[in-house]
Amino acid sequence: MGDNGRGATISDSLSARRETIEQIRRQAEVSVLIVGGGINGAGLFRDLALQGVDVLLVDKSDFCTGSSAASSRMIHGGLRYLEFGEFRLVRESLKDRNLLLKNAAHYVKPLPTTIPIFSRFSGAVSCIRRFLHLGGTRPPHRGAVMVKIGLTFYDIFTRKNRMTPCHKLTSREQSLARRPHLNPNLIRTATYYDAWISYPERLCLELLLDGEATCAQARSLNYVSLEGGSGESVSLRDELSGEVFEVKPRVLVNATGGWIDFANRTLGYETEMVSGT
DSSP states (O other), X not given: OOOSSSSOOHHXXXXXXXXXXXXXXXOOEEEEEEEOOSHHHHHHHHHHHHTTOOEEEEEXXXXXXXXXXXXXXXXXXXGGGXXXXXXXXXXXXXXXXXXXXXXXXXXXXXXEEEEEEOOSSTTHHHHHHXXXXXXXXXXXXXXXXXXXXXXXXXXHXXXXXXXXXXXXXXXXXXXXXXXXXXXXXXXXXXXXXXXXXXXXXXXXXXHHHHHHHHOTXXXXXXXXXXXXXXXXXXXXXXXXXXXXXXXEEEEEEEOOGGGHHHHHHHTTOOOOOOOOO
């Protein structure tokens, strides 16, 4: 951004970056080093900053350019996990979804989703077996009864902090009148609400900026990569200048997502935590 009197220039940003790196050179000890500037790293960074912990976050490229930027952009409560009896997971996911709808309303919006239903009882046996962890294949269609049960639980979990409308079942006639291109063989539709995020990159950046504004000892640097690790020291490389500097963290958090094993190998640890799906 150029200097138009309304913000910092690129020169100012680079100068502040160099000053941060020089501060780290002079004082290498840090309580927590987070490697990875996606949503997990940024969220942890802000949480530690709110507690007054001196924390340094680095990312080898720009913030939130990996998996966090390539998501479906859905903020969902995990409806499908109800089928496996994961009530605690769904309750936690719905709580987080509602907090995002409340605290990040400028990015996170309600998302109505409509399910076409073609029978009343289809998939009931299979769903019950999966719920009881007895195996069973995924049914091609879930009938009205199973959909109604699942969406009712979805609404119950948010009854004390409702941020979206409750689900609604609509008759075949009304459904086709509203959406004439739907399969005419349906018997009704069900509409429920989750949420979606327009710009996850901006939310991630806001978490980092908020952390830095909250705690003077919280610092984040992009284009800084892992160079290696030895004993209590971790070597970092400034990708802009090519310079290598060291930090001595009490705790190192590997928040590199799909690159966890690569980062661990750079530090001298052989792991196989990530595989294909």
